Amino acid sequence: MKRSLLLLLTLFFAIYGKASITVGDNQVWWGYFNAANASSLSYGGYIGNSSACTIDAAIKIPATEDMVNASAIKAIRLWLGTDVSAISSAMRVWISTSLPKQGSVGADYRKSVPKANIVGGLNEIELDSAFIVDHRDIYVGYTITINKKAYPIMAYGTDVPDGFYFRSYTGTSYGSWYNFYGNEYGRLALQVLLESDSFPTNRVSVADFGETMVVKGTDAKIPITITNKGANVVKSISYTITSDDGEPSEETRKSFTSLAVNADKTLSITFPATEQLGKSKKVFTVTKVNDEPNTLDANSGTGFIISIKEKMPVTPVIEEFTGTWCGWCPRGIVGMEKVHEAYGDQIVQIAVHNSDPMAISAYNSVVNAYVDGFPHSITDRQFEADPSFANLRSALNKSFARMASAAIELSAEWTSEAQESVKFNTTTRFAYSQNNNQYAIAFVLTEDGMKGTGSNWAQTNYYSGQGSSGEMSFWYKMGSSVTGLEYNHVAVAGWSVLNGVNNSVNPNIEADEEQEFSYTGSISSNSVIQDKTKLTAVALLIDRSTGYIVNAAQSKIADFATPIDEVQRSVSKTQQDVFDISGRKLSASQKGINIIRMTDGTVKKVLVK
Numbered sequence: 001m002k003r004s005l006l007l008l009l010t011l012f013f014a015i016y017g018k019a020s021i022t023v024g025d026n027q028v029w030w031g032y033f034n035a036a037n038a039s040s041l042s043y044g045g046y047i048g049n050s051s052a053c054t055i056d057a058a059i060k061i062p063a064t065e066d067m068v069n070a071s072a073i074k075a076i077r078l079w080l081g082t083d084v085s086a087i088s089s090a091m092r093v094w095i096s097t098s099l100p101k102q103g104s105v106g107a108d109y110r111k112s113v114p115k116a117n118i119v120g121g122l123n124e125i126e127l128d129s130a131f132i133v134d135h136r137d138i139y140v141g142y143t144i145t146i147n148k149k150a151y152p153i154m155a156y157g158t159d160v161p162d163g164f165y166f167r168s169y170t171g172t173s174y175g176s177w178y179n180f181y182g183n184e185y186g187r188l189a190l191q192v193l194l195e196s197d198s199f200p201t202n203r204v205s206v207a208d209f210g211e212t213m214v215v216k217g218t219d220a221k222i223p224i225t226i227t228n229k230g231a232n233v234v235k236s237i238s239y240t241i242t243s244d245d246g247e248p249s250e251e252t253r254k255s256f257t258s259l260a261v262n263a264d265k266t267l268s269i270t271f272p273a274t275e276q277l278g279k280s281k282k283v284f285t286v287t288k289v290n291d292e293p294n295t296l297d298a299n300s301g302t303g304f305i306i307s308i309k310e311k312m313p314v315t316p317v318i319e320e321f322t323g324t325w326c327g328w329c330p331r332g333i334v335g336m337e338k339v340h341e342a343y344g345d346q347i348v349q350i351a352v353h354n355s356d357p358m359a360i361s362a363y364n365s366v367v368n369a370y371v372d373g374f375p376h377s378i379t380d381r382q383f384e385a386d387p388s389f390a391n392l393r394s395a396l397n398k399s400f401a402r403m404a405s406a407a408i409e410l411s412a413e414w415t416s417e418a419q420e421s422v423k424f425n426t427t428t429r430f431a432y433s434q435n436n437n438q439y440a441i442a443f444v445l446t447e448d449g450m451k452g453t454g455s456n457w458a459q460t461n462y463y464s465g466q467g468s469s470g471e472m473s474f475w476y477k478m479g480s481s482v483t484g485l486e487y488n489h490v491a492v493a494g495w496s497v498l499n500g501v502n503n504s505v506n507p508n509i510e511a512d513e514e515q516e517f518s519y520t521g522s523i524s525s526n527s528v529i530q531d532k533t534k535l536t537a538v539a540l541l542i543d544r545s546t547g548y549i550v551n552a553a554q555s556k557i558a559d560f561a562t563p564i565d566e567v568q569r570s571v572s573k574t575q576q577d578v579f580d581i582s583g584r585k586l587s588a589s590q591k592g593i594n595i596i597r598m599t600d601g602t603v604k605k606v607l608v609k
Contacts, residue, residue: 019124020124021126026195026196026197027074027195028194028231028261029191029193029261030192030262031187031190031262032187032188032262033079033155033157033163033188034262034263035260037156038079038122041154041189046154047151047153047166048151048153049150052145052146052148052170053145053146053170054103054143054145054146054168054170055145055166056100056103056104056142056167056177057141057164057166058139058140058165058166058188059140059141059162059165059188060137060165061138061139062137062162063135063137066200067199067230067231067261068138068194069136070198070199071199072130072133072195073127073194074126074130074195075193076124076142076190076191077123077190077191078093078154078188078191079154079190080119081150081152083152084118084120088147090112090114090115091112091118091123092104092112092143093125093140093142094107094111094142094143095138096108096109096138096139096141097138099139101174102174104141109127109131111125111128113125118144130195139165140190142190153166154189155189156187157186157187158187159180159183159184162179163181163187163188164180164185164188165179165188183372200229200295201292201295202230202232202290202294202295203230203294203295203299204227204234204286204296204299205229205298206285206286206299206300207224207264208302209222209224209301210304211303211305212271213308213404214308215307216308217273217274217275219271219272219273220273221269221270222303223267223268223269224268224301225264225266225301226266227262227263227264228262230261230295230296231261233258233259233260233261234290235256236256236288236289236290236291237253238251238252238254239251239252239254239269239286239287240285241271241283242282243280249272253291254269269284276307277433278306278307278432279305280305281303282302282304283300283301284302285299285300286300307432308403308405308431308432309432309512311404312403312404312405312429312431314399314400314551315348315551315552316347316348316380316395316399316400317350317381317540318336318348318350318396319352319377320335320352320377321352321354321370321376321377322353322354322387323353323354323356323374324353324457324460325460326354326460328375329460330462330463331387331463331472332375332377333487334475335387335388336349336488338392338471339389339392339396344579345579345595345597346579346595348538348553348554349446350446351487351489351490352367353490353491354367357454357457357528358487360494360528362495366498377391377392377395379396379398379399381542381548382399382548382549383398383399405430405432405550406439406551407551408428408441408539408551409427409428409553410425410537410538410539410555411555412425412556412557412558413557413558413560414557414558414560415560416560417560419560420522420524421520421522421523421524422521422537424443424520424539425517426441426504426516426517426519426539426553427514428441428515429513429514429515430509430511430512432511433511437507437508437543439507439544440496440499440500440501440502440505440542440544441539442495442496442497442500442539442540443494443497443501443538443539444493444537444540445491445493445521445529446491446536447490447492447530447535447536448536449488449531450486450487450492451485451487453483457485458482459482459485460481461475461479461480462480464476464479464480492528492529493521493523493529497540499544500540500542501519505517532557535556536556537554538553538554539552539554577596577597579597
């Protein structure tokens with residue numbers, strides 16, 4: 001398999017195929033994929049295999065999809081990558097009430113498309129006889145065989161639950177189907193031609209829109225996703241907003257460029273400011289479509305606005321997933337170096353190594369939950385990105401712009417002169433009161449300047465000889481295996497890294513009330529750490545209900561202190577340096593967010609009004 005994220009391709013291909021089927025008055029093309037996006041499909045293909053195999057790709061249409069259930073399927077169309085020469089035999093398109101276990105064998109309907117008729121781009125295949133859906137779950141897909149490395153399967157856009165199923169296999173080892181929902185592969189580029197005398201029209205559904213945090217008295221601009229569930233193009237909607245008091249707002253009309261059948265659109269909707277602190281429920285209802293009543297029952301989406309007293313300073317967390325064996329991972333090394341130069345201690349950086357001498361098992365759960373290819377990165381466990389500098393900076397901008405529900409501070413110290421355990425001391429403060437919440441704190445140690453000898457420490461480099469200038473110039477000049485490197489921000493120990501330590505945050509929270517928690521992590525058996533003077537302690541405040549990192553803090557580890565040392569330390573812990581949000585050193589604190597470095601090595605953010 002292959003993801004476009006890893007290809008870094010910027011070219012796009014022309015649609016070589018062309019429409020061959022005339023659409024009648026009682027017919028419409030339907031799919032999770034929007035044909036308007038066809039011109040943006042990646043050049044040459046998207047997903048396939050590195051060697052010869054057979055590939056199945058499909059979508060599921062549930063029995064609850066009224067547009068399809070009230071109709072018959074007359075044709076299938078799909079988009080393929082341009083390298084169709086790798087397809088070695090006829091393609092089969094099929095419709096089935098269950099995913100076939102052996103290629104397309106057992107499907108309710110099958111049709112063979114000769115190899116000579118397969119083209120790069122659009123392929124339209126008219127069925128020999130109409131397939132009556134009749135209120136059943138059905139799968140629509142195709143099967144191709146490639147005789148060499150090729151990536152002909154096309155997909156695009158955001159994931160939807162039933163938008164892409166995939167399987168590849170050789171011989172009679174048919175393997176398992178994969179539902180790609182949630183893995184950022186997008187929607188399979190496939191549509192069906194529906195025919196009906198009674199298509200529903202003027203129908204729009206609304207997705208729930210989660211929680212949005214704003215400072216009290218500020219309007220909230222919330223992205224609302226709507227989907228056209230009717231047979232006609234949507235050009236306008238009218239909507240109301242209902243608050244906790246149950247009284248809807250006046251109807252508001254919003255027009256936009258056309259929204260195709262089963263396509264979705266995200267609108268920026270302004271929700272009026274509230275003067276009350278805390279969480280309030282909001283219901284967004286589409287009342288009219290094209291100035292006609294919205295005939296869909298599920299015409300509302302629900303969300304919450306959280307009004308807080310002040311904006312909490314945010315410390316973003318980049319988790320970069322890498323390995324010395326990974327030939328494309330040098331761009332992540334460069335990306336992490338450049339964001340450190342740009343942002344310094346304003347951000348937390350964690351380089352998570354896999355299958356090399358710096359790998360730790362403590363991070364396996366995070367890798368399993370968030371990573372399906374290397375290199376990769378995720379910021380705050382919300383914003384996934386290829387770890388180039390430009391992409392990391394984009395993710396950081398999103399993180400800095402978001403509202404955090406809490407702030408967290410951290411100090412750390414060795415528990416003995418032997419330095420076999422670290423005591424993490426945290427203080428959390430929440431922006432609003434809430435009950436029965438699921439927050440927890442995870443702890444990590446990172447190390448800078450790690451190095452070693454032997455082949456496992458050499459960084460594989462696929463960039464060798466590929467250019468001469470730019471941010472990757474060092475790697476262009478180096479060979480295919482680079483030795484003598486020092487690796488920074490490496491995760492060398494961690495505790496409850498995925499979900500946080502149980503009972504580290506009281507679930508019943510009072511606004512502005514400080515919660516203190518201490519945790520001791522042992523490194524007595526750790527064989528990865530090289531130099532304890534180069535360690536950084538990290539605390540991650542995690543919302544278990546979403547998996548997101550709400551906020552974070554980092555600190556150097558203070559020496560083990562005797563009772564006399566404790567007294568001296570309490571006296572000597574003073575402000576040492578002040579920086580602005582861009583990392584520039586200041587002579588004194590100024591209005592806005594200030595980065596404060598204390599004499600004991602701890603760093604915190606302070607908002608000056």
